[in-house]
Structure formats: structure tokens, C-alpha cells
Amino acid sequence: MSFEFTVQERDGASGARLGLMRTPHGEVETPVFCPVGTQATVKTLTPREVAEAGASMVLANTYHLFLRPGAETVARLGGLHRFMGWEHPILTDSGGFQVFSLENLRRVSDEGVLFRSHIDGSEHFLTPEKAIETEELLGADIIMAFDECSPPLDREQAERAMRRTHQWAERCLAAHRRKDQALFGIVQGGGYRDLREESAYTLSEMPFPGYAIGGLSVGEPKEVMWAMVEATVPCLPASRPHYLMGVGAPEDLFEGVSRGIDIFDSVLPTRLARNGAVFTRLGRINLRNAQYAEDPAPIDEHCCCYTCQHFSRAYLRHLLQAGEVLGLVLNTIHNVSYLVGLMREIRAAIAEGRFTALRDEFLAQYTPVDETSRLRSAELYRRRRQT
């Protein structure tokens, strides 16, 4: 069985669309938010908890699995679905983003990328062919082409990376053998409208069943990100799914869906959960805050997740203060349920022709983290990972 995507509804007042992806491991209704299982586990959750949170597809990272336990090992153990006990659709990235972003980069050439393992310092050479071979061994339903990411605001570098990404896209298509996997192309072009348009048009000429927008949400201002999305989406085939990589804040899901995005992924809900930050209808709260020490209410009165149905903010805060793993688990269940549930509401609203009303109502209520704090914490996190 091969990959299919159909657009079922288009919103009259925005670019939002309702769609259905068919994959060998089941259907995915779009727009969809995918939790990230970097090392073949959505951090802290059992696959059952991930499914109960409502997730229909998860992402796994080729870079991490390539290094540990190794793609051959995963293949010998029956492939990624069986290995991690997740029988629903999986998407793997190509490793490109990690190779460039983890600052383990040694040398880039047209042939490929020499990088150093963050685990043991060993050197590896990743090429488009090697990335596809690795993704075929892992066996996800949707796999991504190997691309070169560049800093968003260096035009010369962005243009060079984009051209190389296009050559690599051709090589990925040529190398791809497994008919049961859908290979998606990735648009690059940094923070430049014309490059984004060129990239989208160029890749549209290639027979990809889906397209991602890469190299965004990497520290650039949000208005730059949305300008690039607006430049890109109209240049992509409307009949193919559009995937905005690495985006997952609640307000951004609405903004992305409004601009015709069908697939989102982000480590945000899982990472925030481990820091004690959880989503509510009004914005994020941090459960470590002393004000919750005796708060008998659940995180969110209206949430149906396991955490909100059984535990108070006071208990969750106690678990965090006491350093208990269960605190991380319960917060993660909530945050994943929240984003996946928000997407379910968005799909229902599109189906009923009231998407922009839901969006405006949500955005009026919800206070996002301000831009300065957002960039600061992203930077802090990036530095911490390098040490």
C-alpha cells in the first residue's frame, strides 16, 4: 500500500484545509501535530500514553538512531514501528537538521557532510544516499530528503545551501527504493522570499508526494518565519501535504494552519513538560511556582487527559519539587494531549466552516510567551546542549 493524500475541505476565509493522509500504518487526519520521539521514544511516555493523548503520527530522528542503536540494529529488530512499539504512522527526518544544528559539523561538500558524533566524538560521513539508506532501514511511513540548513539571514550562504539542497533532493529521489515509504522534499532559502519561491518551484518539479518547509523556527523572528511560509506555500502543489518543520506553539498552530500548513512537529510540549511548564487555555503556567503548592485544581479544568482527570496542580508541583519522574510523565501527557486536542478542535472547526472564528477566539484568550523570552530560552537551551 502506498501513500495517498486528499484535501477534503478548504476554508473560505483563510488558507486552512482539512485533509487525509493514508500510510501503510494507518490514516492521519490533517492538519496534524506530531510529537517527537527523538531516540525512538516520545520522551517519558509509553506508546499507549502517546496514543491515548490522541497522537496519530510521531516523528523520530534519523541522526540519533543512526548513531545509537544504529539503523541496522533497528532493521534487524523488525524496523522502527516494532522496535519502539508504535504501530501507527511514523515520520523520520533525514538527519540534516541535527548535523547542522548540533554544531558537530566538520566539513560540507557537494558530496555530503562530515560530522562528529555528540555521543563519542566519532566521525561519520552523511550523504543523500546514506541518509535514504538509513531511513529505509528504519522503515518510517514518511521519510525526509537530506537537506542543508543555513542561518536564516546570510543570503550568500542561504542561496548556496538551497542549491545544494536541490541537488541532494534529486539524489535522494534516485536513491529511494522502498515503495512503502513516502519521500518528502524540503524547501530551503533562509529568510529570503525570492529564494523560498525558487526553492518551492524547483522542488515542485520533482515527483515528491509531500513537501516540508525547512530551516525555519531556528531562532529567527516570527514575522520572518510567517513571511517565508506565505512565500512558499502558494508555490507548492496544492494537492500535496505541506509540512512546517519544528513548529508547535499553540498560537503557531493556528497561524500555520491559516497559511495552508497540514503537518507540524515540535519537541516543545515534551521539553516544556520536563521543565514544569504546561499549557492552559490562557497560556503557559509553570507548576514549580509556589502559588500552586496547595492548588487542588487540575492543570486545565476543561482538559480530558489522564493527568487532568486524576491529579491536582499541587500534586504535580510536589512531584517536580521532589524530583520524581512521574511529574515529568504526567506533565508530558498533558502537554501532548493539549496540542493534539487543539488540532482536533481546529479540524472540526475547518469542517464546520468556523476556523477563523475559533482562531480569533483562541488567540484573544491565549497569552503567548513574549518574543524576547522565547528567543532567550531557545538560545539558553541551545547553549546547554553544546556543553
Added chain:
Amino acid sequence: MSFEFTVQERDGASGARLGLMRTPHGEVETPVFCPVGTQATVKTLTPREVAEAGASMVLANTYHLFLRPGAETVARLGGLHRFMGWEHPILTDSGGFQVFSLENLRRVSDEGVLFRSHIDGSEHFLTPEKAIETEELLGADIIMAFDECSPPLDREQAERAMRRTHQWAERCLAAHRRKDQALFGIVQGGGYRDLREESAYTLSEMPFPGYAIGGLSVGEPKEVMWAMVEATVPCLPASRPHYLMGVGAPEDLFEGVSRGIDIFDSVLPTRLARNGAVFTRLGRINLRNAQYAEDPAPIDEHCCCYTCQHFSRAYLRHLLQAGEVLGLVLNTIHNVSYLVGLMREIRAAIAEGRFTALRDEFLAQYTPVDETSRLRSAELYRRRRQT
């Protein structure tokens, strides 16, 4: 509804017995193994996972909850059952063991114990009355008297601690108000048969609905522990449940049941799981071992737990190597299921008159950790906690 215990069957060939405890939060079939939820959480597991592992009663630690979040806080949040989302029976210890064992002890007098918090160094004075007040605020179904533990092989100290434990037992009974909680007495007497007998007889004169054997499994040789159990049990009322505190190795469950023990608790299954050690029918294995890197088998072919039904040893090893929380969760699910399931088999065997056959068969197959390694790792763990 008050506490009841009935002995339903007695094994002809050993001291094993089958019983039923009735508590305000449900029935507990005995012999029973209780997982430990030190800080109001069985480490890494959701209450649902604890129940699915088959546990009918869990233990929580008064010492830890007294210090954080505080017993009044737990009471204001509706008591321990509601706080931790566990609607089945709970047993709390009195804090005595931790006060003496965590080496935070400052001064012991007949009045009580002055100790230092391991969290912030603050000083607290715990008396029998204060311990009972705290346990009443927490609201467990079974609560323990406040006792003095002593090193097992110093006779003078053991005798002094035993006498004080008896005085404190009287004071606990006098202080206890809540009719919906069963207050158990604790036998002391170190490693001395005559002291153990004296302690058991003395406490038997007091109206406790259940009796624990304390001050064992604290580093003494196993033959000393079993000699003390053999000295104690016959001196306790046969109609009351007998609880051997802090014991949980598979071979010890059989040995304890053979000697008339009805209740066991131990951090062993949860602590071992976090170190990568898991139980099989043949003994413990450590999943960090390289030999499991590509092992497609579950931990135990015959185990019905969620972990064994869904995951290979290779995946569990990957999670441990990659530092993923899910590895701790899945190992803990297995280890708790294993011990609770073993106890279920033991109860079925007693009911069918084949307990000693099951015991002999199990002990012939199962290789326990040797005594030297056992004492060494207990000592290492103790030291690590002090730093």
C-alpha cells in the same frame, strides 16, 4: 468501615497462610507484596500502571511526606489517596526507620527523636504522638506505630531500643483517634531471639489489629533475619496479619511466606529497575549488558506485563543507554508485575495445597544474587544516599 483480617487457609507443610484483609479502600488478599511509593508515588509509574501490575496496596513514607509537601498540605488536598490518585489501600510507616537510618539523627530520648531534614537541614522533633498525628493527617488505611530501630548486633542498644519501642507503642495506641485506620505494632529486638520473643509477647498484650517485624533486612546476614522471623511469628497472635518490613527479593518472599508472613514491602523492584536490573524466572539480569543489544526477546517469555508484551530486551537496553526515562518506567512495570504476580502464584498454590512444591520448584530454578554482592550493593547504596 473498620479493619478486618481473616485467615482462610493454612498450609499443612509450612507456616504459609492465605488471608483476606478488609480496609476502607478495598480488600487485600494475603500474602501480599506492596510496592513502595516513598514520596506519594511508586517511582516512575502512574497509579494506573501500579494497579495494572496487580498491586493491591502500596506503602508511603511518613518521614518523606512529613517533610515535603507536609502532612497538613496532604490533608487539605483530601488525604493521601486523593493526593496521589490511588484509590486502593495504602499503608504508611511511622517515619521511625528513616529517622534512624538516614543518619540524620540528632538526639533520642524517651520523649522522642530530634532529627535533621535531609532536604534543607532543618530540625524536627518526632514523638509517638506526632507520628500518629501525621499518619492520621495522611489518612492511610494501615498505619504503623513509631518505633526505635537499632543496629542488629549490639545487644545493649537493641534491648534499650526494644523497651522504648514498647513504651512508644502504648503512647501510639493512646494517641490514635481515627477509627477508619488500623494501627499496627512493630516488634524490635535486634538479632536476639530472646528479645524478639519478649517483644512479640509484650506487643501481643496490646490491642493491635496487626503486627510488623521491624529492624530486619538492614544489612544483617540472611540467616540472622530468618532466625528472628522464626523466633517472632509463633509469639504473635495467629489471628492477626504479620508484616515483614523491607523484604522483597523473590527468594525471600517464599522464605517469608513459609514462616507465616502475610505482608511484605520493599523498594527493591523499583530501585533495581532504575539501575537496569530486572527479574526473570531464573534470576536477575542487567539490561545494560552488551549481550542484550540485539536480543529480540522480552525480559521474560512467560510474563504478561505491558513491558514484556510490547518490548524487546534490545529496545529496553537502548532506552537505558540513551538515558531515556521510558526505560526506567518499563523496567519498573516489569519488576513490580513480577513480584506481585509471584505472590499471586503463591496464593493460588496455598489455596490448592501445593505451596511447598511451588517454593521448591522456584528456588531450584532461581539463582539469587550471592550474599557478598548483596551486602556490598546495599552498603554502596547506603553511602550514596548519605552524600
